[in-house]
Amino acid sequence: MTGGATLVASLAAHKVDTVFGIPGTHNLEIYRHLASSKIRHVTPRHEQGAGYAADGYARTSGRPGVAVVTSGPGLLNIATAVAQAYSDSVPVLVVSPGAPLRHPHRGNGALHEMIDAQRALSGVVRDAYRVTSHAELTVTIAQIFAGFLAERPRPVHVEIPLDLLDEPAEVTIAGPLRVRRRSAEDWQILQAAAALNQAKRPGLLIGGGARGAAAQVLAVAERLQAGVLTTANGKGVISETHPLSVGAAVHLPAAMDWLAERDCVLAVGTEIAPSDFWAGPPQLRGELIRIDLDPAQLLVNARPTLPICADAASTLDDLLPVLKEAAAAGKPSAGAGVPLEVKAEARAEGERWTGWLDALAGALPKRALVLADNAMACYYGALGNLPVHEPGAFGFPTGFGTLGYALPAAIGAKTARPRRPVVALCGDGGFMFTCQELATAAAEGLSLPVVVFTNGGYGQIRAEMKAAGFEPIGVDLPVPDLIGLATALGGAAYAVSDPADLTRLVKASLEHPGPTVLVIEESSP
Incomplete structure (x- = not known):
């Protein structure tokens, strides 16, 4: 198989059904095999459009978006869209051709030549790879898709040297890896439950990292009769017509006040980022339980009383059985703690x-x-x-x-x-x-x-x-x-x-x- 065939076969093995991209002189070998595959190809009119389309595909389907561009200007054109996907933790794979394996380091004036494409993209992706063999290419694709499942999903770039795209080699396609996300420790579940069960004014702060845990978020909120405030990326994790929904406008003063008044906040899959709160992270006066898949995120913008580095859905599943019903804990029910002021401020704004x-x-x-x-x-x-x-x-x-x-x-x-x-x-x-x-x-x-x-x-x-x-x-x-x-x-x-x-x-x-x-x-x- 050529490198182009290896790529397309690897994507197909990982159930990729759509690729957004623009053909160019240097990626023709990829397109040769896309044309004979069952993968749908959509041609935007600009590479930035390909990146945003792959992002929109991923956000709404729950599957990684894939974009193929040519080297040089095509790759740089998609960089802004890739950076947006990185900021919002969206799984996007960008594939581009690159300089041949034996290309001179200082360049020789070849078409679309870049000094270092891998280094150029490394500032806006989770990982940037330049593969050097057919075997490495198919293994890298498998590793990337496993990472999308097991880790915080962020965009990845793979560069395939031009000569590798065209050269044939014996290769065995690597299939999908079975992976599991981190689980919370038993003591963390019990400590979180103790804090939430004792709280008189609990609240949930939900981000995009909880998209795969919507049923669990709703179950916990209803068990605690606690209001749910979401970030922009968490919007819709709980239906916004539900009586426990506070809404998604976390930047509003009434929303900030509501958070500050909670004696225990359960924050799930959120950066607690200034770009959501606009005026800076909120002042959280009570206990903060923070669940996030990314260990590096747990101490950023707010220091939790209890940090839990684990998958949101499994952690909330484990937490639910040890939470007391709101009425049994002596708390009022029927949507307690949901401020009408937030929605009124949103209407006014x-x-x-x-x-x-x-x-x-x-x-x-x-x-x-x-x-x-x-x-x-x-x-x-x-x-x-x-x-x-x-x-x-x-x-x-x-x-x-x-x-x-x-x-x-x-x-x-x-x-x-x-x-x-x-x-x-x-x-x-x-x-x-x-x-x-x-x-x-x-x-x-x-x-x-x-x-x-x-x-x-x-x-x-x-x-x-x-x-x-x-x-x-x-x-x-x-x-x-x-x-x-x-x-x-x-x-x-x-x-x-x-x-x-x-x-x-x-x-x-x-x-x-x-x-x-x-x-x-x-x-x-």
């Missing part, structure tokens, strides 16, 4: 968009998947005011904070879950970063509403400039003819001036065989 978001919610089934961009309508509006009902149903680029995420990520989500309703939310500034991916959605025939809130450029930065006391510069941008743009790229498009029209058009867009851009002027009702 997002007042500019809540009419539109309510209209959107009225159009979307509970099973809908929402992919959001770093737009004001998303982090001030949708984060706290658009309810979702299951983990992974709201994809938002926290941490690294990229623009242009929503549309290509929604393409990845719809590719992964074709029977699920999927919608993208963005602003006009971020939409222009990756608007070309409308052509990808059109080519794939994806039913995809893309809601664009327009405010004439970069509204958040405009507001920050004014707050800093100087006249805005570089942020006021004329809004292009988005209707014409969408039509030219193969989509449908409508200007929306009334929330009732948004409900109607979103419902219609979910049935249309292609993307539909719905343009909302924020000055509209």
Whole structure:
């Protein structure tokens, strides 16, 4: 088998069904074998779109996303999307060709030549590999997929030398490894239970690391009758219409106050990151029990009374039988400790968009998947005011904070879950970063509403400039003819001036065989 054949066979052995990528001169041997495989290939119009699509695929399916790019500019183009996946702990595998095994260290001016691709990507991935044999390639793929299962999932890059891609060799394909995540110690379970059973005002703080433990989080919350506050990546781990849901707007003062008033906080799979809390990590006055798969994360941003390095689902499964019922512990029931102030503050913060978001919610089934961009309508509006009902149903680029995420990520989500309703939310500034991916959605025939809130450029930065006391510069941008743009790229498009029209058009867009851009002027009702 050639190196290209070895890669494709290794991906197939690990049940990869979709690859996002752009063919190039140097990765032709990979594409030769993709063409004859059962793996679906989706061609975005830019490598950054391939990275975001792989991210959206992974977040909504629970399976690793895979992207193939060419060397040099193709690899660097995907780097921003990979860094976003790293920030949000999303399992993405990026494969690229690289300089031949015997390429001169200082280079010789070859096409797409880079000084050191492995070093260039190492700052935005968990691991960057340059393989040197067919056997190492198939073993490395197996190790990467095992790591996605057993460790904190973060993106990985594999570089395959050009000559290795083309050369044939005898090779045995390495299949999937059976792995288990770390389990909590018995004494940790008993100590955690003792603290929670004694607490009068317990609370749960849930992050993206608990996506695979939604049933367990709900069971623990209901046993304790404790409110559940989630981060952006944890949004939907508990349905946001459940009476114990505090919501996902952890940055709000009422949410910070609620956390500070808990005498015991059970934090599961969260960095407790400043990018979630905006003003810095919260002040936690009570005991903190922290469950995280990543041992390096346990002491970051908040020092726990009890750190537990283990899998969230198995740990909560072990914890549940030794927790007392809330009533038996002398605690009030029926949603005790859930502050209405948090949801009221979220409505007030997002007042500019809540009419539109309510209209959107009225159009979307509970099973809908929402992919959001770093737009004001998303982090001030949708984060706290658009309810979702299951983990992974709201994809938002926290941490690294990229623009242009929503549309290509929604393409990845719809590719992964074709029977699920999927919608993208963005602003006009971020939409222009990756608007070309409308052509990808059109080519794939994806039913995809893309809601664009327009405010004439970069509204958040405009507001920050004014707050800093100087006249805005570089942020006021004329809004292009988005209707014409969408039509030219193969989509449908409508200007929306009334929330009732948004409900109607979103419902219609979910049935249309292609993307539909719905343009909302924020000055509209």
